[in-house]
Amino acid sequence: MRAVTYDAYTTDDSRLRAGEVPDPRLGPGQVLIEVRAAGVNPVDWKIMAGGLDAMMDAVFPVIPGWDVAGVVRAAGPDTPEFAPGDEVMAYARKHVVHAGTFAQYVAVDAAACARRPAALGWEQAGGLPLAGMTAQRTLDRLAVGAGDVVLVHGAAGGVGSLAVQIARTRGARVVGTASERNHDHLRGLGAEPVVYGDGLAGRVRDLVPGGVTAVADFVGGQLDTTLAVLAGGGRHASVADNTVEEHGGHWIWVRPDGARLAELAALADKGELTVEVAGTFPLEEVGAAFAASRTGHTRGKLVITP
Incomplete structure (x- = not known):
């Protein structure tokens, strides 16, 4: 072959x-x-x-x-x-x-x-498979559900865009970081976009004055911003930065699992995931x-x- x-x-x-x-x-x-x-x-x-x-x-x-x-x-x-x-x-x-x-x-x-x-x-x-299941596992570890406000770092990327959609199916409000050229795309997925870079924490606080309840980091290097925007008792996880574990967060690795992948397939067939x-x-x-x-x-x- x-x-x-x-x-x-x-x-x-x-x-x-x-x-x-x-x-x-x-x-x-x-x-x-x-x-x-x-x-x-x-x-x-x-x-x-x-x-x-x-x-x-x-x-x-x-x-x-x-x-x-x-x-x-x-x-x-x-x-x-x-x-x-x-x-x-x-x-x-x-x-x-x-x-x-x-x-x-x-x-x-x-x-x-x-x-x-x-x-x-x-x-x-x-x-x-890998991007979708990474998003899925991250949101599972964060126990994201109705009433949560989730910040997604890297929301327009392969994993982040799927995390936005999955979080929305669970009833969460989603704020997503991306370059300005991708903001309309994020709005179409159901997220509230913010520009990444200097001043990000302030921009997130402007949108969510009380702080977000969960942060999903699919970029790395975002720990300071994450901690600055989390509400009291908030949860955070990263796929790219294992130092989050030193600050009460989760470092995510996904396992092969056909049954969990089938759950994503079902969302796609319901028109809730693309x-x-x-x-x-x-x-x-x-x-x-x-x-x-x-x-x-x-x-x-x-x-x-x-």
Whole structure:
């Protein structure tokens, strides 16, 4: 099959190679997915740079990618949940960095898979799993519900835009930080936009004089602002800054979980959750997708389409 690989930790995107690699082996409880779309996430290029080496073993050459949407082509032993022809999506992180989703085929644990919602196209479904489940888990840890006022740092990004929508389905009021060019977009999602940068805490306090009850940080480097705008007893969490734990916050990591992913699919089919696709790239242009992701200014999701 064709796939993208790199053969050592590197920050040089020219080390990414598109070429032929062996087909995946299919183990018990797994499905073989023909990849139609695979979302790009910052963790993909951070792993390539060695950023998770202290946490996870890597077996080179590595095929990057943790998101996937595609068609089941085969099921391993004792895998009654899915059959060839099923359209699925998954957050396909494994215990070892090696056989990712930027490829024609990938073997994924059936327990990580959910059926693709009819409301989302392939590219949208491929961009949903990790970003959507990160937003979902963050809001779960914050116990966000009706009556909450939530500040979302990075509300126009891939994770933040999904967090805005999910929080709104739970009855929360949402204030979201973004550049001014994305403010109309945030209003369309149901958030009250504020410009990030110097003076952010004051602008949030102008909107919510009593302080927000929860803060979801999908950017990093926002702890001072977070603490300045939290109401008494407020909760906060970050996916990008583990120092929040020293200040009563939660550092978020999401687990593969097909049942929780199916909940997001249900929201999509009810018209309550959508995924904006910022750009699509073939296997030969994964380096360009990584470069775009590194800018931190992409609205929505970047997606690889093998």
